[in-house]
Amino acid sequence: MLRITLGGAALADFPTEQASAYVKLVFPQTNSSRPLLRTYTIRHQTAHSIDIDFALHDAKGPASSWAMNAQVGDCILVGGPGPKRLVTQPADNFIIAGDMTALPAISVNLAMLPLNATGFAIIEVTTRADIQTLEHPANMKLIWVIANEEAAQNRDNPLLAHIKALPQFSGLTSIWVACEFNGMKLIRKYLKERYDLPKAYFYTSSYWQKGHSEDEHKVAKSNDTE
Ligand SMILES: Cc1cc2nc3c(=O)[nH]c(=O)nc-3n(C[C@H](O)[C@H](O)[C@H](O)COP(=O)(O)OP(=O)(O)OC[C@H]3O[C@@H](n4cnc5c(N)ncnc54)[C@H](O)[C@@H]3O)c2cc1C
Numbered sequence: 426m427l428r429i430t431l432g433g434a435a436l437a438d439f440p441t442e443q444a445s446a447y448v449k450l451v452f453p454q455t456n457s458s459r460p461l462l463r464t465y466t467i468r469h470q471t472a473h474s475i476d477i478d479f480a481l482h483d484a485k486g487p488a489s490s491w492a493m494n495a496q497v498g499d500c501i502l503v504g505g506p507g508p509k510r511l512v513t514q515p516a517d518n519f520i521i522a523g524d525m526t527a528l529p530a531i532s533v534n535l536a537m538l539p540l541n542a543t544g545f546a547i548i549e550v551t552t553r554a555d556i557q558t559l560e561h562p563a564n565m566k567l568i569w570v571i572a573n574e575e576a577a578q579n580r581d582n583p584l585l586a587h588i589k590a591l592p593q594f595s596g597l598t599s600i601w602v603a604c605e606f607n608g609m610k611l612i613r614k615y616l617k618e619r620y621d622l623p624k625a626y627f628y629t630s631s632y633w634q635k636g637h638s639e640d641e642h643k644v645a646k647s648n649d650t651e
Pocket residue numbers: 447463464465466467477478479480481482483484485486487488489490525526527529530631632633634635636637638639640
């Protein structure tokens with residue numbers, strides 16, 4: 426994970442209190458009129474800056490490549506912010522889950538839960554070194570799923586496996602999940618069968634798609650929504 430702080434005069438008009446909202450990073454293309462857009466979460470905001478946490482990955486993409494090579498003083502176009510997708514409250518208990526692309530949103534959400542909130546946050550990171558110290562209510566148990574260790578044991582979709590291992594909650598559960606597209610679909614199906622919840626308490630979203638750029642993922646996502 427690489428944190429980059431964006432600031433400067435252009436941010437003077439940026440709305441305040443936007444942590445967990447998303448922005449679009451804009452990458453103009455020389456041979457096409459349409460710029461490439463990539464979606465990122467505001468992890469933290471001050472009066473003059475926003476922090477973006479980039480989950481770096483091997484498959485080259487404009488956003489991760491830009492982040493890996495960024496130098497102090499570089500400029501980037503930022504669109505937004507878009508709406509926040511907060512964990513719905515109040516609820517008797519909470520299940521929050523996601524991978525590193527959702528970790529910025531999960532971090533903000535955990536810090537915003539009431540102090541007496543109970544439940545689990547299951548977070549998949551690539552290695553143990555990716556575990557972060559997060560502010561969270563004492564009874565929200567954090568479960569860190571280490572992808573490279575799970576892969577060594579040939580475990581498919583470790584996030585789903587850990588969600589399946591959770592105890593059954595009674596009362597009103599608030600669910601918030603964001604991760605890779607195919608994984609999200611499996612987790613959504615499983616949780617839908619296990620919990621019968623009002624729509625507002627059941628948020629699942631895909632943040633990226635294995636083998637596909639964000640533009641292709643957008644198409645898959647919209648087909649899935651239909
Ligand atoms: C609402 C929202 C908020 C998001 N917030 C964040 C955030 O705060 N931090 C963050 O890191 N990401 C976040 N994402 C995910 C991010 O937008 C995608 O990972 C995006 O595809 C990255 O763009 P890229 O230019 O690096 O790669 P692309 O050009 O989109 O894709 C190139 C290749 O990289 C692969 N790829 C993309 N992302 C990953 C990944 N994480 N791991 C492995 N392979 C990958 C693709 O499958 C493709 O093969 C968010 C997505 C959404 C929808």
